[in-house]
Amino acid sequence: MTQRDWQIENPGGSRRVVVTKELPGKRWLQLLTGADCRVEIAQGEDILTADEIRAACGEHIDAAIGQLTEPWGAVLLEALSAAGASIYSQFAVGYDNVDVAAATRLRLPVGNTPGVLTETTAQLAVALTFAAARRIAEGDRMMRAGAYHGWLPSMLLGSLLYRGTLGIVGAGRIGAAYARMMVEGHKMDLVYYDVRPNEELEGYMADYADFLVAHGERPVTCRRAETLPDLLGACDVVSIHAALTAETHHLIGAPELAAMKEEAVLVNASRGPLVDEAALVERCRAHPRFRAGLDVYENEPAMALGLEELDNVVIVPHLGSATTFTREGMATLAAANVVAILSGWPVWPAAASLENALPFLNDGEPPRAAPSIVNASDLGLPRLAVGRSTKEDQQ
Ligand code: DGY
Numbered sequence: 411m412t413q414r415d416w417q418i419e420n421p422g423g424s425r426r427v428v429v430t431k432e433l434p435g436k437r438w439l440q441l442l443t444g445a446d447c448r449v450e451i452a453q454g455e456d457i458l459t460a461d462e463i464r465a466a467c468g469e470h471i472d473a474a475i476g477q478l479t480e481p482w483g484a485v486l487l488e489a490l491s492a493a494g495a496s497i498y499s500q501f502a503v504g505y506d507n508v509d510v511a512a513a514t515r516l517r518l519p520v521g522n523t524p525g526v527l528t529e530t531t532a533q534l535a536v537a538l539t540f541a542a543a544r545r546i547a548e549g550d551r552m553m554r555a556g557a558y559h560g561w562l563p564s565m566l567l568g569s570l571l572y573r574g575t576l577g578i579v580g581a582g583r584i585g586a587a588y589a590r591m592m593v594e595g596h597k598m599d600l601v602y603y604d605v606r607p608n609e610e611l612e613g614y615m616a617d618y619a620d621f622l623v624a625h626g627e628r629p630v631t632c633r634r635a636e637t638l639p640d641l642l643g644a645c646d647v648v649s650i651h652a653a654l655t656a657e658t659h660h661l662i663g664a665p666e667l668a669a670m671k672e673e674a675v676l677v678n679a680s681r682g683p684l685v686d687e688a689a690l691v692e693r694c695r696a697h698p699r700f701r702a703g704l705d706v707y708e709n710e711p712a713m714a715l716g717l718e719e720l721d722n723v724v725i726v727p728h729l730g731s732a733t734t735f736t737r738e739g740m741a742t743l744a745a746a747n748v749v750a751i752l753s754g755w756p757v758w759p760a761a762a763s764l765e766n767a768l769p770f771l772n773d774g775e776p777p778r779a780a781p782s783i784v785n786a787s788d789l790g791l792p793r794l795a796v797g798r799s800t801k802e803d804q805q
Contacts, residue, residue, distance in 0.1 A: 414462060415453040423448030425472040425752055430458050430480060433501060435738030438745035441776070445749040447472070460486050467493045473748040478502040479710070484512035491516040497751040497783075501744045502731075503527050506654040506681060510785050519783045519791065521747030524583065525767030526739030531730040532587035535649050535679040538703025539592065541724040542675045543647070544568040545701075548721050569646065569673060569701075573628075575599045577645030579638065579661065580680065581608040583763075585651030590614060592647070593630055597622070600632040603641045604652075607634055642669040647677065654681035664689040672699060679705040679730045687714035694720045705730050739771050743781045746770050750780035756792040757783050 417432075420443040427442055429451045442449050450466070452458055457479045458466070463486055467474065471493040476482055482498060487509060490498055499521035500508060513520045541547055545566045552558050552566070576598040578585045586608060589600055593615065600615055602608065612632055619629035635641035638661070642648060648670060652658050662676070663686040670676065678685050687708040694700055695716065703724045707713050710728060717723060731737060750757075758766070758779040770776045779794050780786075786793065 414458070416466075417451045417453055419443055419449040419451065420446075421448055426450070426470060427473045427475065427748060428452075428463075428466045428471055429475045430463060430466070431477050431501070433475070433737075433741035433744070434734065435741050437738065437771075438741035441742065441745040441749050445752060447748070447752070464489045467495070469493060471495045472752055473497045473499060475499045475501055475744050475748060478504060478507050480507060482508040484509045487513050487516055487518060491518050497521060497748055499744045499747045501740055503740075504653065504681060505784060514785045514788045517789060519747075519751050519780070519789060520785050521744060521751070521780060522782050522784050523740040523743040523747075524782050525764050526736050526743065526771070527731045528583045528587045528764065530733045530736040531584045531679055532591055534705060534726075534730045534732075535584075535588045535651075535677050535703075536591050536595075538677050538679060538705060538724055538726070539571070539647055539649065539675055542677070542701040542703040542722075543571050547724045569675065571598065571646060571675075572596045573598065574646035575601060575644055577635075577641045577648040578602045579641065579648065579650045580604055580652030581606075581611055581634075582651060582653075584680075585649070586611045586614075588649055588651060592649075593618065597627075597630055598647075599630050601635050601641045601644050602632075603635045603638050638666065639669045642666055643671070645674060646671065647675045649677040650680045650684050652680060652684060654683055659683050660686045662686065662690075664692070667693040667700075670700070672697060673701075675701045675703065677703045679703075682707040682710055687717065690714070690723075691716040691720065694722050698722055739767065742771055742776075743767060746776055747780045747783065750778070751783070753778070755779050756794050757786045759794050 419439055423446050425447045427447045427449050429449060432451055439449060460481050467489050473495055474490055497519045498513060503522050503524045505522050508520055510520050545568045549566055576592050578589050581602040581604040592598055593600055615632035622629050661684050667689055690702060691714050694702060701722045705726050706728055755778045758777060758781050767781060770781050783791060
């Protein structure tokens with residue numbers, strides 16, 4: 411193990427917070443130092459191992475802000491808890507790398523950062539959809555290679571998608587935002603697959619259909635698929651927005667890929683292991699008109715063998731939340747979770763939408779609340795009353 415450098419901020423602070431990667435923006439650090447925290451920030455780009463994190467926790471720690479790339483399983487959480495930490499705060503909305511059940515057993519709150527990623531991640535999924543459907547990366551490579559010798563009628567023909575059928579697997583925040591962007595922009599019919607009906611999304615689709623009719627246009631439709639194969643066979647685009655759990659691992663494998671249309675586009679900006687990547691390579695190799703847009707991979711940062719050779723696949727390095735606004739917002743929310751738990755403040759009613767997260771991001775004093783604690787209910791943590799997200803609550 412190489413010796414890692416740590417940057418220490420506010421060395422005299424009475425609470426010790428370990429941050430396993432440098433985070434964007436300044437506000438997150440101001441929040442922590444303003445709450446009398448000594449902040450120790452790991453330097454460098456390589457991912458900290460469990461041993462390094464355990465060593466960093468040491469004998470005494472008050473909180474850790476960690477990354478989705480780190481193994482926050484029971485062993486690490488136990489070390490954190492044994493060293494006296496009051497919270498593990500994840501710099502991400504997803505937390506499949508965190509053993510939340512173990513944290514709950516240890517009475518350790520787990521924070522995450524919803525709200526600020528929704529539109530940003532949905533936007534990246536839209537970008538991947540069209541990069542794949544309209545062969546943007548292939549065109550870019552052609553230009554750079556000096557292989558464009560003049561306009562041709564049949565060069566790099568892609569798929570229109572306008573008025574086609576869109577499928578989303580997982581109709582939570584990001585899935586629903588992606589669906590709205592695609593439907594409103596391209597007037598697509600929507601099929602969604604989710605364990606729960608999304609009444610808000612269905613209502614939105616119905617209103618949009620009425621709007622189209624009022625403008626003399628054909629309405630769009632929306633339905634919840636009974637089964638995944640029902641959705642897969644019907645859609646021109648299938649975009650995955652489900653959480654990674656034991657049940658959703660390899661949700662899209664060889665049989666599911668075979669059930670999709672010959673010229674469909676598959677998009678994954680969620681978590682890599684939802685898709686059997688080797689099966690996807692096979693599918694794309696055998697069906698050049700099938701396309702995929704991927705932001706995430708089964709064994710990040712590695713890719714399945716053969717993926718990089720396929721022209722019908724667009725691949726980017728887990729950029730879903732990569733805007734300055736979002737990453738700085740995530741850092742602020744992660745720090746606000748720490749400050750709130752260390753200060754004994756309640757949990758914010760719902761940071762799940764951008765509107766609800768904004769009070770933490772605006773200049774000035776953030777609310778005296780933790781923006782998002784995923785095991786708040788299981789731990790019986792007090793919450794601010796819903797709808798009372800005003801100054802009154804912040805006193
Ligand atoms: C998250 O927050 O879960 C995202 O994957 C980061 O982009």
